[in-house]
Amino acid sequence: xxxxxxxxxxxxxxxxxxxxxxxxxxxxxxxxxxxxxxxxxxxxxxxxxxxxxxxxxxxxxxxxxxxxxxxxxxxxxxxxxxxxxxxxxxxxxxxxxxxxxxxxxxxxxxxxx
Amino acid sequence: xxxxxxxxxxxxxxxxxxxxxxxxxxxxxxxxxxxxxxxxxxxxxxxxxxxxxxxxxxxxxxxxxxxxxxxxxxxxxxxxxxxxxxxxxxxxxxxxxxxxxxxxxxxxxxxxxx
Numbered sequence: 012x013x014x015x016x017x018x019x020x021x022x023x024x025x026x027x028x029x030x031x032x033x034x035x036x037x038x039x040x041x042x043x044x045x046x047x048x049x050x051x052x053x054x055x056x057x058x059x060x061x062x063x064x065x066x067x068x069x070x071x072x073x074x075x076x077x078x079x080x081x082x083x084x085x086x087x088x089x090x091x092x093x094x095x096x097x098x099x100x101x102x103x104x105x106x107x108x109x110x111x112x113x114x115x116x117x118x119x120x121x122x123x124x
Numbered sequence: 125x126x127x128x129x130x131x132x133x134x135x136x137x138x139x140x141x142x143x144x145x146x147x148x149x150x151x152x153x154x155x156x157x158x159x160x161x162x163x164x165x166x167x168x169x170x171x172x173x174x175x176x177x178x179x180x181x182x183x184x185x186x187x188x189x190x191x192x193x194x195x196x197x198x199x200x201x202x203x204x205x206x207x208x209x210x211x212x213x214x215x216x217x218x219x220x221x222x223x224x225x226x227x228x229x230x231x232x233x234x235x236x237x238x
Contacts, residue, residue, distance in 0.1 A: 055214065
């Protein structure tokens with residue numbers, strides 16, 4: 012069965028620290044990949060997406076992610092986090108030619124000033 | 125200028141009741157979805173509709189019935205509510221295209237069944 016794993020359930024950082032959140036998926040075919048963010052009490056917003064092309068994808072608010080096909084991974088990175096990045100982060104996979112989003116369990120990021 | 129809107133935002137009801145959640149999108153998309161987010165924040169797709177036609181139905185109990193009067197609206201009706209139905213329900217929409225699409229989410233409806 013298709014699944015998405017986010018190994019970091021809760022990450023605590025100080026402002027200006029670097030961030031990397033892991034995401035691995037299990038699916039043998041072609042996929043589209045997404046990172047969504049959910050700020051406290053708000054809806055999900057798209058941070059970035061990968062459909063094809065350059066495996067290093069840049070998103071909003073200084074986030075980027077790298078698709079490594081051989082590792083079935085799509086890790087999210089940010090060189091210097093801010094307090095306002097405190098949120099829940101979800102990795103999601105969409106098997107190619109479907110519109111079915113399969114979410115990971117989420118990573119809660121807390122950034123302290 | 126809200127893209128995907130849901131009503132109500134909060135819904136508190138008793139076991140056994142029937143309730144509905146409404147969703148509307150003004151993005152001109154042809155596909156709409158319902159997702160359930162449980163108490164551990166896990167998000168799972170329930171249904172999707174494309175041009176008013178049911179596309180995805182993910183082993184959701186028959187007590188849940190989506191209805192799409194037109195492609196801009198997708199409502200979720202729940203019969204005989206149970207404690208386990210307590211969750212946040214998110215509506216989403218997208219424009220279906222070959223290869224895949226980006227989904228836009230509504231603000232969510234927090235359902236509490238007592």
